[in-house]
Amino acid sequence: MRDHKDDDLDELEDPNWEPSPEDFLFEEIDEEEQKQKDDNRKKWVKGISIVVAAMLVFQIAGVFFSTFSIDAIRFLQTSYRLSQLEEVKEYKxxxxxxxxxxxxxxxxxxxxxxxxxxxxxxxxxxxxxxxxxxxxxxxxxxxxxxxxxxxxxxxxVSGKDLPYLPLSENAGLKNENIYVIGNPLSWTQIANEGEILENEDLTIISAPIYRGNSGSPVINMEGEVVAVVFAKRRTTAYGGKSVGLAVPIEIVLRHMPNGDYSR
CATH class of the missing domain: 2.40.10.10 (Trypsin-like serine proteases)
Incomplete structure (x- = not known):
């Protein structure tokens, strides 16, 4: 009795033998399954990428809005307006x-x-x-x-003929208009305006103060420094708004290095 395996061998030995379409059936099925798997994998990777991208967008948006708050945008607008003034350009x-x-x-x-x-x-x-x-x-x-x-x-610093600001002999007056110029947040040379709210042991000002403003001069309308910013504080005394705190110039003058000041 002839074995089916012998039939297979005869086919392989026959030079005129050609495979039938059925012989490729399983290979085609395997390729189709692999293609489906690849497509599913691509969709999965794409989905993960979209989720990660969305998370990054939300994270960046959070940083943006925490830095560029409405108040910050307003003070940038104010700085741009004030920076067109010749006197403010000089103070800077x-x-x-x-x-x-x-x-x-x-x-x-x-x-x-x-x-x-x-x-x-x-x-x-x-x-x-x-x-x-x-x-x-x-x-x-x-x-x-x-x-x-x-x-x-x-x-x-070792410099000559450097620009400088004159110091007032007296602290500013209550309700006096002032400028503040400094480097708040990630910016530099930001000019803002406000008024002196109180001036006793501390000079309290209404101009917006942010991190980086420490050391900013408080300048009166005559171009003289009347105080030096060092902090801000939120208080109920002025409608719950933050106010700037500054060292009155009289205190600064008492600690000046001897004879080391151009008036």
């Missing part, structure tokens, strides 16, 4: 960025040979301090003196 020349290894704040020049005022907490614990002017000049700052009890520090 003397306002500097004070950058440490782990901190960034504001300061301002008060003499043409490089005496800088900022906050103590801006330079505290920093081994190297860089001071950048509006036009791009960059200097290494040396701490001359620092007073943590009033949060004021004086730096020296």
């Amino acid at each position: 020349q003397a306002v500097v960025t004070v950058q440490g290894e782990r901190s960034r704040g504001t300061g301002f020049s008060i003499s043409d040979d490089g005496l800088i005022v900022t906050n103590h907490h801006v330079i505290e614990g920093q081994n190297k301090i860089m001071v950048g002017f509006h036009q791009g000049e960059l200097f290494e700052g040396e701490v001359i003196s620092s007073y943590p009890e009033i949060d004021i520090a004086f730096l020296r």
Whole structure:
């Protein structure tokens, strides 16, 4: 009796033998299944990618809205308007960025040979301090003196003929209009306006203050510095709004390095 296996061998040995369509059936089914699996895998990867992308969009949106809040957008608009004024353009020349290894704040020049005022907490614990002017000049700052009890520090940079702001002999008056110029959040040279709300042991101002404004000059309409910003505080006394806190200029003057000021 002839075995079916022998029939298969005869077919392979026959040079005229050709496979029938049925011989490819399982291979075609396997290819179709693989294609379906590949399509499903692609859809799954695409779905995961969409979910991840959506999560990233929401995360970025959260950061955007936390940084670019309505108040922040308003103060940027105000800064743009004020920065068109010639006097504000001039004041900006003397306002500097004070950058440490782990901190960034504001300061301002008060003499043409490089005496800088900022906050103590801006330079505290920093081994190297860089001071950048509006036009791009960059200097290494040396701490001359620092007073943590009033949060004021004086730096020296090696410069000549530098722009500077004059200091008022007296603190500003209540309801007096003022400018504040500083480096809040991730921006630099932002100008804002407000008024002096109180002026006793502290100068309290209505101008918006953000992280990075520490060391900003409070400038009166005569172009003189009447206080130095060091913090902000939310209080019920002014409708629950945040107010800026500043060191009155009279206190700063009492701690000035001897004879080291261009008036």
